[in-house]
Amino acid sequence: MVMIDRLRTYKKEEVFFSYICVxxxxxxxxxxxxxxxxxxxxxxxxxxxxxTDGGNFIGLKNYKYLIGNEKFQKSIINTLFFxxxxxxxxxxxxxxxxxxxxxxxxxxxxFRATFFLPVVIPMVAASIVWLWLYNPMITPLNQLLSFFHxxxxxxxxxxxxxxxxxxxxxxxxxxxxxxxxxxAGLQSIPDTYIEAARIDGASPNKIFFKITLPLLSPITYFVxxxxxxxxxxxxxxxxxxxxxxxxxxSTGVSVFYIYQQAFQNYNMGRxxxxxxxxxxxxxxxxxxxxxxxxxxxxxQ
Amino acid sequence: xxxxxKLTYVILILSLGALVYPFIWMMLTxxxxxxxxxxxxxxxxxxxxxFENFTRVFELIPFARYYMNNAFVTAIGVVCQxxxxxxxxxxxxxxxxxxxxxxxxxxxxxxxMPFVVTMIPTFMIVAEFRWVDTYKGIIIPLLFNGFSIIFLxxxxxxxxxxxxxxxxxxxxxxxxxxxxVIIPNTKEGISTITLFAFLTWWRQYLWPLxxxxxxxxxxxxxxxxxxxSDGGKEYNILMAASVMAIIPVIIVYMILExxxxxxxxxxxxxx
Numbered sequence: 001m002v003m004i005d006r007l008r009t010y011k012k013e014e015v016f017f018s019y020i021c022v023x024x025x026x027x028x029x030x031x032x033x034x035x036x037x038x039x040x041x042x043x044x045x046x047x048x049x050x051x052t053d054g055g056n057f058i059g060l061k062n063y064k065y066l067i068g069n070e071k072f073q074k075s076i077i078n079t080l081f082f083x084x085x086x087x088x089x090x091x092x093x094x095x096x097x098x099x100x101x102x103x104x105x106x107x108x109x110x111f112r113a114t115f116f117l118p119v120v121i122p123m124v125a126a127s128i129v130w131l132w133l134y135n136p137m138i139t140p141l142n143q144l145l146s147f148f149h150x151x152x153x154x155x156x157x158x159x160x161x162x163x164x165x166x167x168x169x170x171x172x173x174x175x176x177x178x179x180x181x182x183x184a185g186l187q188s189i190p191d192t193y194i195e196a197a198r199i200d201g202a203s204p205n206k207i208f209f210k211i212t213l214p215l216l217s218p219i220t221y222f223v224x225x226x227x228x229x230x231x232x233x234x235x236x237x238x239x240x241x242x243x244x245x246x247x248x249x250s251t252g253v254s255v256f257y258i259y260q261q262a263f264q265n266y267n268m269g270r271x272x273x274x275x276x277x278x279x280x281x282x283x284x285x286x287x288x289x290x291x292x293x294x295x296x297x298x299x300q
Numbered sequence: 301x302x303x304x305x306k307l308t309y310v311i312l313i314l315s316l317g318a319l320v321y322p323f324i325w326m327m328l329t330x331x332x333x334x335x336x337x338x339x340x341x342x343x344x345x346x347x348x349x350x351f352e353n354f355t356r357v358f359e360l361i362p363f364a365r366y367y368m369n370n371a372f373v374t375a376i377g378v379v380c381q382x383x384x385x386x387x388x389x390x391x392x393x394x395x396x397x398x399x400x401x402x403x404x405x406x407x408x409x410x411x412x413m414p415f416v417v418t419m420i421p422t423f424m425i426v427a428e429f430r431w432v433d434t435y436k437g438i439i440i441p442l443l444f445n446g447f448s449i450i451f452l453x454x455x456x457x458x459x460x461x462x463x464x465x466x467x468x469x470x471x472x473x474x475x476x477x478x479x480x481v482i483i484p485n486t487k488e489g490i491s492t493i494t495l496f497a498f499l500t501w502w503r504q505y506l507w508p509l510x511x512x513x514x515x516x517x518x519x520x521x522x523x524x525x526x527x528x529s530d531g532g533k534e535y536n537i538l539m540a541a542s543v544m545a546i547i548p549v550i551i552v553y554m555i556l557e558x559x560x561x562x563x564x565x566x567x568x569x570x571x
Binding site for chain 1: 390
């Protein structure tokens with residue numbers, strides 16, 4: 001009965017107009033999201049190489065190859081390392097700077113605007129600038145090290161450092177985004193909360209950890225979620241700064257591996273299988289994060 | 301209390317210096333002659349100010365062409381993406397039709413999926429359409445953007461029902477309501493999403509890298525990447541090209557700074 005009632009309340013004209021409006025995105029989504037998503041699963045079971053038509057069904061061979069392949073394993077580890085090091089540093093640093101900017105200081109909007117500057121500049125140009133900064137022959141960074149009597153480093157050419165160099169660059173590039181968001185969050189916390197706690201004799205540290213931080217949790221969650229999505233997507237700076245994936249493949253992340261397999265080695269089937277594995281990894285991460293989010297976010 | 305504030309300023313200014321330093325290094329290198337590049341210890345200022353690096357960029361690559369291509373792709377991309385997002389967000393926010401929730405949930409889920417997952421089959425489809433190495437091929441596959449649809453829907457939801465109802469009583473069609481009531485009342489949201497779309501389109505990299513083959517339609521990021529990989533790694537010229545790629549963006553940013561910051565805050569708090 002209820003169902004029929006609901007159906008009856010649809011107005012013909014309204015439904016017609018709605019479908020016209022959503023039609024463009026439906027066509028685009030079907031062609032460039034749904035069909036590709038289904039095909040990528042199929043392609044993962046083939047040995048298609050872009051030259052021969054379609055390729056043959058080879059079962060789980062691609063997956064077996066990938067699981068045993070050192071480069072693929074490295075690409076997963078590199079992606080997780082990037083996310084695991086960058087996201088916490090990003091959160092702590094941006095929150096720290098945001099709390100400094102939240103104090104009664106002069107020139108706040110100037111500081112905020114300048115911190116945000118690297119975010120807006122194009123990634124490729126920024127990567128080229130940093131490639132020059134990291135140049136082992138002449139970098140001012142080595143000059144700085146020699147000032148402290150530390151041996152000059154080979155930066156991006158050092159397999160132990162290359163990923164950290166990429167992470168440091170990415171922090172520089174993205175920090176301002178989180179600072180702006182955290183600052184807005186901090187400024188939206190009513191002063192009365194902090195005032196009340198201060199009158200009750202709470203120390204500044206206690207106020208920060210017991211009041212400010214819990215009230216910021218929806219924003220922290222948002223920043224964390226964006227951080228994870230961005231980390232799984234990281235590609236541009238890797239491709240520009242280390243076009244071969246760095247020394248000993250130390251900077252080859254998942255997207256880079258898939259790109260290389262598909263569009264440089266033309267192993268479309270194998271690359272599709274890698275994309276499917278990445279898809280399930282992200283799915284798992286999202287589910288875990290949703291679970292953690294539901295337990296720990298406090299809304300005002 | 302006072303000394304504490306001083307410490308705040310010291311930390312802020314130091315981190316600001318570290319943040320701005322790469323820009324200064326870029327600017328100064330762009331004016332250095334080849335002979336000043338690899339001297340040790342590194343020169344901070346060029347010994348002679350050398351402007352030829354900038355003209356060399358135009359001799360080495362069709363830089364102006366790359367700029368125009370980027371502007372073209374960005375303009376079409378932004379207008380189309382924002383346009384179809386507005387169209388879709390309106391019924392999703394304010395009208396009733398079957399499958400509405402299913403469509404909404406689907407759009408929401410696409411936001412979590414990285415492009416790389418669907419990239420390979422998307423390339424197959426684009427090849428099937430004979431769109432490889434065309435502007436169509438660069439733009440159309442990237443037009444669907446879940447984020448802008450969801451974000452605009454949030455804004456459209458916030459409009460009071462009365463406004464819509466009075467327009468309905470006046471006999472306005474749904475299209476009229478969208479144009480005369482919804483859009484004028486959500487200018488802030490629409491300009492925010494336009495700014496976001498501009499930033500994404502201007503720096504589009506992975507997909508153009510795959511789809512573009514000829515120099516004729518290369519966009520700026522792709523052109524810069526090839527200047528780096530095909531050129532002789534002459535860093536003074538690379539820095540001159542970077543300066544020319546970065547400075548216009550910085551100027552736009554300085555003019556629209558307030559709008560930028562507000563946009564980021566909006567999406568951060570609402571999202």
